[in-house]
Amino acid sequence: PQVIFSGIQPTGVPHIGNYLGALQQWVKLQDEASPKTTLLFSIVDLHAITVNQNPRQLRNACHQMLAALLAVGLDPKRSIIFFQSDVDAHEKLMWILSCRAQMGNLSRMTQWKASSKLNLSDNAPPVEALLNTELELGLYSYPVLQAADVLVHRATHVPVGHDQAQHLEFARKCARTFNHRYGTIFQLPETILSPAKRVMSLTQPHLKMSKSHQDPRSRILISDSTEEIAQKVKTALTDSNSGVSYDPVKRPGVSNLIEIMHHSRADGASCEDIARDCENLTMRAFKEQVAKCIDEHLGEIRQRYEELVGKEKEGYLREVAESGAMRARESAAKTMHLVRDAVGLGGFQ
Numbered sequence: 001p002q003v004i005f006s007g008i009q010p011t012g013v014p015h016i017g018n019y020l021g022a023l024q025q026w027v028k029l030q031d032e033a034s035p036k037t038t039l040l041f042s043i044v045d046l047h048a049i050t051v052n053q054n055p056r057q058l059r060n061a062c063h064q065m066l067a068a069l070l071a072v073g074l075d076p077k078r079s080i081i082f083f084q085s086d087v088d089a090h091e092k093l094m095w096i097l098s099c100r101a102q103m104g105n106l107s108r109m110t111q112w113k114a115s116s117k118l119n120l121s122d123n124a125p126p127v128e129a130l131l132n133t134e135l136e137l138g139l140y141s142y143p144v145l146q147a148a149d150v151l152v153h154r155a156t157h158v159p160v161g162h163d164q165a166q167h168l169e170f171a172r173k174c175a176r177t178f179n180h181r182y183g184t185i186f187q188l189p190e191t192i193l194s195p196a197k198r199v200m201s202l203t204q205p206h207l208k209m210s211k212s213h214q215d216p217r218s219r220i221l222i223s224d225s226t227e228e229i230a231q232k233v234k235t236a237l238t239d240s241n242s243g244v245s246y247d248p249v250k251r252p253g254v255s256n257l258i259e260i261m262h263h264s265r266a267d268g269a270s271c272e273d274i275a276r277d278c279e280n281l282t283m284r285a286f287k288e289q290v291a292k293c294i295d296e297h298l299g300e301i302r303q304r305y306e307e308l309v310g311k312e313k314e315g316y317l318r319e320v321a322e323s324g325a326m327r328a329r330e331s332a333a334k335t336m337h338l339v340r341d342a343v344g345l346g347g348f349q
């Protein structure tokens with residue numbers, strides 16, 4: 001049977017990079033899954049603390065993310081939605097995997113290099129070079145925890161955006177190494193890249209849209225109002241060519257807006273179709289259409305989100321998190337039983 005797993009960091013309200021690149025796909029997989037498929041979606045608070053977090057803000061961001069997952073259409077009766085730190089097995093498996101994981105492989109991961117403030121232009125700095133830095137262990141070993149997330153539920157499919165592909169390649173490596181050493185316990189999880197695999201920043205269209213970029217106008221949040229969306233799209237960086245055409249290399253800003261429109265529309269119009277329809281529009285008129293399209297798509301989501309973050313829904317969110325944690329613990333316990341047995345842990349089975 002299929003097991004679909006994915007995770008998202010509790011960054012508060014998700015932006016449309018997260019939404020189009022991941023959450024929209026999660027909902028589609030949920031709605032189209034056969035009844036036998038298990039779906040798990042985790043808010044990865046343990047990953048979040050690899051960078052410094054204010055505890056109160058972190059908790060608040062966790063609540064917002066849970067409300068957002070429900071608002072976009074994940075159904076807690078169908079999918080197991082849970083906070084990573086509520087299920088101890090993730091950390092326990094991480095330790096076991098990290099005993100076989102190699103520093104050399106971790107040093108090649110690109111994400112910690114981006115998150116750490118180190119200036120490491122080299123693709124694979126020698127491990128010794130790191131010993132003189134203040135690089136924190138958790139940020140470095142982040143991919144081992146991510147591998148544990150996926151493997152502890154013996155996931156078969158993992159839907160993500162482009163930036164997570166390397167981490168999942170590493171997860172498969174962990175699984176192969178374990179299976180080779182201790183016998184086949186883990187499935188090799190397959191990466192499902194979502195169609196919107198790389199939504200770009202509105203203000204710097206050569207960079208991916210990200211929570212960590214300074215300028216809030218670089219991203220649209222799923223809770224943004226009609227006016228906020230219009231304003232952000234209006235100030236999006238494009239170019240001075242006349243008319244609209246789709247050419248991600250030569251016209252990254254315009255092409256990003258076309259792609260966002262493509263992924264927001266339900267009618268299946270391709271980027272080329274959209275470019276043709278908008279060919280003769282002024283940039284201003286084109287941007288108005290883009291904003292309208294995003295706003296129409298987010299309208300209902302925004303409304304549900306506002307309801308779900310209301311004080312009176314707190315009890316409901318707590319119930320969702322508790323029942324999700326319980327079901328995720330059951331799913332993980334089965335794997336941990338096999339793992340402990342295979343590795344010879346615990347003295348007595």
Ligand code: TYM
Pocket residue numbers: 005006007008009010017018019020021022023044047145146149150158159160161162163164167196197198199200208209210
């Ligand atoms: P995170 O929280 O950064 O992002 C969550 C999901 O959103 C996708 N994404 C994007 N897709 C397209 N364009 C963008 N601009 C964009 N920004 C983000 C990400 O690819 C991701 O799918 N390490 C992971 C969380 C994680 C995880 C896991 C994922 C922890 N354990 C196990 C899968 C399986 C992360 O930081 O994602």
